[in-house]
Amino acid sequence: MFIWSALKPDQLGTWFLEVIPVIVGTIIILYTYNTFRLTTLVYILLCLGFIIALIGGHYGYGKVPLFNWFKDYFQLGRNYYDRFAHITGGLAAAMTIREILLQKFQLSTKFLIFLVLGLTLGVSASYELAEGLVALIMGKAAEAFVGLQGDIWDTHWDMSLALLGAICGLLSLSSIHNRYLSIIQRH
Structure with missing residues (x-):
């Protein structure tokens, strides 16, 4: 998938900025696997x-073909792929944070939920702040990376949807996740 993504991206500089988290995340996963x-x-x-x-x-988040089709078919004002990405990103971040906290600390359920949601929002806000910093440094050249698509509330939506993804993940996957964790703890 990485090779496909790197072959003739819409904008090479934007591609690089978008995949830095993937590269860093993959390195961390490989380094800590054992x-x-x-x-x-x-x-x-x-x-x-x-x-x-x-x-x-x-493609650039505002140009993903399937979501362009949705935009055209439903006469939407923007391509919603980035919103989808923030929901799934929030879900993945929340479950990862939940797992790290459960493996490292004995926490009550209520405190765990509070920490997971707070840390997920913190990760999301940090990403949005990084986007803003890139925009300040690069100016107009960062427009595709920031991806506002004319929406002044884009940053707020991104963080809110990451929180929604985290909540959905905790509600729908916690019991399944607990079963996976019990398997790890037995080994």
Whole structure:
């Protein structure tokens, strides 16, 4: 997927900025694999998030063909691929954070939920701040990377949708995730 994404991307500079998190995340996963193993569920969610980022990097988040079709068919004002990416990114981040916290610390369920949601929002806000910094440094050249598509509330939507993805992940996957964690703890 990485090779496909790198072959003739819409804008090479934007592609590079979009896939930096994938590269860094892959290095961290490979480096920690033997000392801090995650569950298969979390690896799958991270892989899904990486694939979504690679597709977005290749086309540009505002130009992903399937979501252009949705935009045209439903007469929407923008391509919503980035919104989809933030929901799935929030879900993957929340489940990864949940797993790290559960493997390292004994936390009550309520405190765990609070920490997971807060840290997921923190990760999302950090990404949005990084986008803003790139925009300040690069000016007009960063427009495709920031991807506002004319929406002054894009940053707010991105963080809100990451939170929504985190909430959905915690509600729908926590019991399945607990089963995966119990398998790891037995080995």
